[in-house]
Amino acid sequence: MRVLHLSKMIILYLFKDVNSYSENIHKYKYRLEYLRLKCPKCGCILCYWGSYEVNYVDDDCERKLLILRGMCKKCEQSHSIKPWFLPGKHQYALPCREAAVLAHRNEKVGLRRALRAGFKKKEVSLMNLKYWIETTARKCSILISKILAIVQKHFGNEDTISTYVREIKRNDNFESIYRLSKWYIELITGKAVSDCAESWFNIINTISNIECTGLYL
Structure with missing residues (x-):
């Protein structure tokens, strides 16, 4: 487990x-x-x-x-x-929050359409989505540098991005974290992430010990 x-x-x-x-x-x-x-x-x-x-x-x-x-x-x-689907002090499901944020940032849709992408017809305040977007943007610059530093330490001079993604894709149980991390990498580096590794669980545990890890919105 x-x-x-x-x-x-x-x-x-x-x-x-x-x-x-x-x-x-x-x-x-x-x-x-x-x-x-x-x-x-x-x-x-x-x-x-x-x-x-x-x-x-x-x-x-x-x-x-x-x-x-x-x-x-x-x-x-x-x-x-x-x-896993309700980390932190939130009451809104992580996959739904994630879908709404990604729709707004990646698909460039408005806030109301983004909320529908995440929560369908469920009534959710626009202020909540604004908060999720702001905190995600604030955390991702901190998070990505720490993730890449950890992966570089684990895998030396290999291609950091591709090795990192191989590791994530290996564990389906971390699908939600995979999607968030994949988005963070693409957002910060501008490089599309395809597939790709091994002790992802060890890496993610190491990341989780970093203050302000930001893995969860």
Whole structure:
């Protein structure tokens, strides 16, 4: 099972979509140790600490999602355990936000059409999209330099862009991160990204430890 460790948060890739998550996450309430999630600081298995509900909005529905919190008994630190499609403190689904931002930036459509590209007929404030666009633009210049520096360190003098993309494409579970990262590279370098590598999971874990990583909108 793959996870990403962010500050005070663990991003979980166990469930393929929101329906699968909703149907199964309750099994781990009070039994979090079954997931074998490790403390990012000391590596101890996290135990159940609590739970709370968050609003979730995608292009199809609005619902409440259960979010678990784990506690490390050794470090005495707690961590929220968020599904990959709803990282950070957001209530709007990552794939929908991503589609709206990409439609505006890549296809040069207006804000309202961009929102429809991401959320279909769901009512979402234009101010939300403006915020996502602004924060994405602010973060991408920081993010891309850090990603390329890490990949260059891993692969020496090889073609950084093509090697990086080979690595990303290898893992379908990271499709959402792949699309964002691919867009970041094309936006900053002006080079089209095709295909292409191996320890992408190690690279992405390294990136996730960088402050202001910006992998999530």
